[in-house]
Amino acid sequence: MSKIFGFSKKVIFYYFIIFSFHNISIAEEETLLILGDSISAGYGINKKDNWVFLMQQKFYEEGKSIKLINSSVSGDTTGGGLGRLAKNLKKFNPDFVLIELGGNDALRGYSINLIKSNLEKMIALAKQNKSKVLLMQIRIPPNYGQKYTLAFEKIYVDLAQTEEVYLLPFMLEEIGINSELMQPDGIHPNKKAQPQIAKEMKKNIDKFLLFNQSN
DSSP, X not given: XXXXXXXXXXXXXXXXXXXXXXXXXXXXXXXXXXXXXXHHHTTTSOGGGSHHXXXXXXXXXXXXXXXXXXXXXXXXXHHHHHHHHHHHHHHHOOSEEEEEOOHHHHHTTOOHHHHHHHHHHHHHHHHHTTOEEEEEOOOOOGGGOHXXXXXXXXHHHHHHHHTTOEEEOOTTTTXXXXXXXXXXXXXXXXXXXXXXXXXXXXXXXXXXXXXXXXX
């Protein structure tokens, strides 16, 4: 009887250990909410070819517990992102929020003050949720006029400094000038560009995660 009792204690002990490690592994998984427009939503691209999906697969291959939640909407603006961010924060409670918005605002000629204000409010909401913010630098074609273009692109640099958030380089910095990597509209990257975007984005997000761990 004592042997049976001893065996039962060992089974319970091992079950407790396995269960504990299972809970720890789940608890350690971090989530990154991507709040973007058509570039991140994968306009004209199959879901499995989109850079977000490819980057997620790479994280899994490396055994990193990072879950990407792609809440990007084609045609979205900073106003649209602000309007749905609170709901996303409540639903997913992400550790990190990547804001990739503003390009469509500029295409529609929205005021610099409005764009900046919307981005500020999104950053504030994310911070209130205890989510760390990654803000992507957005660039636009020069045909919108030098004054507007410079003022628009300066929004992101200024906010990164004043709000103390991590500024990511524009994901189409090199791709946008290569017609072979762009769709016929000249605005959206094609399927061929997605692995390159995923590679660069992952490199920059890895830097952020390393920076975040040291602070």
